[in-house]
Amino acid sequence: MDENKQRRVVSVIVVNEASVLSRITNLFSGRGYNITSLTVAPIPDSKYSRLTIVTSGSVRVIEQITKQLHKLIPVLRVYEHADLVEKEMAMVKFPISENLSDINTLCEAYNGKIVNVGENVIIAMVADEPKRVEHFLGAIKRYNPKEIVRSGAVALER
């Protein structure tokens, strides 16, 4: 990331209707904006969904992203977060031959635990700030993870 590029979390409230997600992603690809991660789920008891997009760009690009998002007809609100609580989840599959108590201890340090044990593999999960999830994924490399899945960040303004 070059100097004037900054990481930003943008939340978008959209009408939960067909093809709304492709309107958003088309906008990013068409205008050359960056998506680091994107999560989307319906907001309970409403006709809206909430997207959380982690993106990066210069101040001008971030401003354009929020304005262009707002210009889309089904977009109700766009929040460009300054002060926020941010969480991400990751799940990791390990061979059962690895040191399970070590793995469990590591997971607990990152708000996680072992969530499934099979014949050959175990699955562990953690949920923490995206930066800390990265640390966790660095730390578990030596336990030969077979598969890693990250959810992308979700965020709420403080």
Add this chain to the structure above:
Amino acid sequence: MQINGARMVIEALIAEGVDTVFGYPGGAIMNVYDEIYKQDGFIHILNRHEQASIHAAEGYSKASGKVGVAMITSGPGFTNAVTGLADAYMDSIPLVVISGQVPMSLIGTDGFQEIDAIGISRPCTKHNYLVTDASDLARVLKEAFYIASSGRPGPVHVDIPKDVTAQIAEFNYDIKLNLETYKPHTKGNPRQIKKVMEAIAKAKRPLFYLGGGIINANAAYEVRDLVHKTAIPAVETFMARGVLSFDDNLLIGMLGMHGSYAANMAMSETDLVIGLGVRFDDRVTGKLSEFAKNADVIHVDIDPASISKLVNADYPIVGDVKNVVNDMLGQVSKIDADSYETWRNTINNFAQLHPLAYHEDSERLKPQWVIERVGQTLGDNANISTDVGQHQMWTAQFYPFSRPRQFISSGGLGTMGFGFPAALGVKVASPDKTSINFTGDGSILMNCQELMTAVEAKIPVINIILNNNFLGMVRQWQTLFYDKRHSETDLSVQPDFVKLAEAFGGVGYRVTTKEEFDAALKDAVEKNIVAFIEVIVHRMENVMPMVPAGGSLFNMMLLEKKETKNG
């Protein structure tokens, strides 16, 4: 009222006051065409290509200020129309384009003439819909017309599967729209407007920078009032030609790549840019870091995303330019019109130093002369469309535009083939004015099939083909920037344009002298049928002055000094 989806489309169009639909039938839209056959609420004009239908609807909309409507079928009908949608999107033209789609049961199966139409139109429309139930049609069409014409206008595409147009459901168009997520901001912030007026009063060298948004907002006469009351000089963008009349003392001219020297110098010297309905397009600004370098920027636009997109606005105002200009007029007494006298003189000196001009040639007609001549002959009595290329720039430079909606051209997308079908739409919207299309020998072939439309629907458009046997604008760049390697731009092999027009039932002329041109134009106006006037013009004429792409506005290539004829 229980009716089928196709009938709902007709009822909605009539309820919206649509008097003309441009289109082309096909399999998936047949149900709607069956209902068109049975109705007499509007006329349908059969273009000979779907792209032309969209351009005709654009021309109609630009000349009338109303929403243009086009109708096409699925698959290739729709993909042919995409260029038109993109063109309308770039130039903020309100359209509702209705396309047929394969029946719902076939969607996603690669059915005959199936294409993901809303997937394709998404990036080149303001909004789009796939209607999956006829009971949604009234709401969707009502929203489509509202979205197309409100805020920053633009094309809206409605894709309707064939079984939905056959489906019978309850129809009621008398509904209230409830668009919670779409509320255009039309009123400018009063505190900000006050600040803007104070900034103008303080400025020494303010400059109006007038854009096409003024025409969209029907604000040209309010803007004229503001310009005259403040006596602040003004430059127009290509899209704003006609906002001020050509003979207005305060109009410096067009700015940008082929703008006048005085307009571009004024922009480079101003200390306060007053941007109204503009978007700082790259063809206008040249090198951004040098654009209006010494100036603060006021930017009024209905689209918040246009503000500070390319040039930082010191005084941003989101709002309808008509409302904002009216508010500005309310405080205009703050401004001392005499205080800009020195500035106006400076600009007049620029204009005298390098006026917009061209050199006459004894051998061949100059294209600029032809445009000026039409201006002298028809002036205000003509609406002027153009295609894209050198002739387009010469028209913007040399035609004496005297009113908004007189000049119809493809600015943002730069679509060759736009002019002729657009001129058809213009003539339908404005039948009392002569509809002229200035075009080139390259552009005209891109929609010349519209001769058939013009003959059948009796739409007497006069196409003036400035024939230099070149794809002129590309040739000009090759001459200037590619060491005269004229790659694939020599159009020496050509049809007989006179016979081409005649083959369709139009009238054709080929002229090489001023006298012949005058006679041909007079005859074409009198004959009142579609015409091609092919004018043989100088082959190597360049559009001057010129700011090379990416250069600064004050670094212009200028017309070589010779004995000149002033434009």
